[in-house]
Amino acid sequence: MPTLDEEEATARVGTEINRIYHSHLLPVEEVSRYHYFHEPEWTLDEITSKPHVMFLGQYSTGKTTFIEHLVGRSFPGQSIGPEPTTDKFTVLLDGPDDRIIPGQSLTVKSNLPYRGLEQFGSAFLERFEGAQFRSELLSKVTLIDTPGVLSGKKQKIDRHYDFAGVAGWFIERCDMIMLMFDTDKLDISDEFSSVIKKLSGHESKVRVILNKADQVDSQRLMKVYGALLWSLGQVMQVSEVVKVYVGNFRSGPLQNDYNASLFDLEKESLMKDFLDIPRGAAIRKINRFVKRARKVKVHALLLDYMKGEMPMIMGKAKKQNEMADDLETIYETLQIRENVARADFPEMTSFREHLKEVELNKLPKLKKSLMEILEGVFSVEVPRLMESIPGSESINQTDPVVLLRQMLISGLPILKHARSGKPQVRWLYCDPSVTTLYWSKKPMADLGALVKDKSRTVPLGAVKEIRKGTELDPDHIPKLGTAVLRRKAKPSDLPLCLSLVLPKRTVDLQCCDKAEAMILFGNLSQHLMDLRSSNRDNDGYDDRLSECFTTTSSSHVESDESSSASGVPCIREQSSMVLEQDDSYDQEENSQPEPMTA
Helix, strand or coil: CCCHHHHHHHHHHHHHHHHHHHHHHHHHHHHCCHHHHCCCCCCHHHHHCCCEEEEEEECCCCHHHHHHHHHCCCCCCCCCCCCCCCCCEEEEEECCCCEEEEHHHHHHCCCCCCHHHHHHHHHHHCCEEEEEECCCHHHCCEEEECCCECCHHHHHCCCCCCHHHHHHHHHHHCCEEEEEEECCECCCCHHHHHHHHCCCCCHHHEEEEEECHHHCCHHHHHHHHHHHHHHHHHHHCCCCCCCEEECCCCCCCCCCCCCHHHHHHHHHHHHHHHHCCHHHHHHHHHHHHHHHHHHHHHHHHHHHHHHHCCCCCCCHHHHHHHHHHCHHHHHHHHHHHHCCCHHHCCCHHHHHHHHCCCCHHHCCCCCHHHHHHHHHHHHHHHHHHHHCCCCHHHHHHHCHHHHHHHHHCCCEEEEEECCCCCCEEEEEEECCCCCEEEEECCCCCCCHHHHHCHHHEEEHHHCCEEEECCCECCCCCCCECCHHHHHHCCHHHHHHEEEEECCCCEEEEECCCHHHHHHHHHHHHHHHHHHHHHHHCCCCHHHHHHHHHHHHCCCCCCCCCCCCCCCCCCHHHHHCCCCCCCCCCCHHHCECCCCCCC
16 A cells, blocks of 8 residues: 555645646647547546546456455445346445445536546436445545446346446546456356457556356366466457466355465465555556547647648548548558657547548647647656656656556657667567567567567667666766767757667667656666566566466376466576677667777
């Protein structure tokens, strides 16, 4: 749980974000009609709200029972049973007395962030309620219990509201999503599949739980575990293996104690993850704000570009329709021209539908001064916010892997400096486990080609140091940065630069703004320290899990030493890789440090 300083920092960050939002972001949203195209205006209650955790899963997988275990008691309106019992979205709130708050009241209360749910209509609000009671946990975190997802013939039941849409609304705003299965309910129905697809782009929030695992023996458990991984891989469409917590997440003794030590380890790991949510609340607020600011920037640039392509007099409607049909080309053009990430562009189908109801030529002109104010969010305000948080030097200790994956998995546009030629726009990527960085000349949908080309690859295990452009070069004091940056980068751009220092070369990158550079440097530095630490302590948590499975199931199934949870080489193996030089790609890719001087 957070300390008093961390709670004060979180409250201060929320207040500051609200100020920056109204002074820097909201004017651009209003001019560009962002609220019509995407999402409503942010309210103070949404910005400053407590962290939210949502529990999703089919009926009778133990969602409500797990919540009861967490809060240490039953709660108003609670219902538990083998058939669908929880038929409402229930928000658990801390309060002085036990009572039920109707959904209509929740959406109009000034201190709660649920006003946006009014868009789903009265049919949903009748199935939405709050359960208020006194709880120390709820004073830090808000929990959301959901109706069991229907399967089989039960899917024919009409809920009278958009269940997947409501789940998606909460997914956008939640800090963690518990996706629950049990050993008897591994099938993913059409309704469940539509909900899981809403998790796209939010995979870092998801914790998959295989509940009631004490009801089967070790051999059966391993089969169930493998089947669950396969089913999730078909729906979630992620390249990495999903982490699944296995156990019985309720109070009371286990039904079978075959894997008791494994269940204890899994429960300990999940609870540590869960209890750390409030500690990283300030960072997540900043990340969500930056994410929104980037989307607003891209949306404004997109509409301004399309408005500029409109004819002066005749054929305006025709031209607008042509552009709506050719959004893919427009996105690619703007992405390269403005050096923005593809992940920040709006979803095409939805944007195209909204575009039909707007006359581009009647939109107000996007003033340059407004965009300069918006750029101040990235260059001034966000770095200042991050420095105001206790421990800002290692600000991303919360989870650097998660934050790096969010930044790089879809490609981050950067400038890459080289010893010859001009700096070039490149897209920086990472593998799902964030042990290797790649870069390409253009956005890539498939990293397969990059993985094979070692000239565009940097295993982080081989990196000696990550150096800011404004830091002293230890081999050439009092010079700053690296040899390449000193020759190729402008002095004014050094705060935007960072370098990966390898034994025989450097990889020198320049970010779009100071905020991005600070976030990338902080997370890469912390992650590199974590990799080195895990390299020194190789017999940790994963080995203990493997040992539990092996020892407890020896009478049922032989262990498979060749299997691997991730399929990714360990850091020692990556550190010994030889970085091949490929002159056929780009001579610029290999940046050598300047020779030592006497």
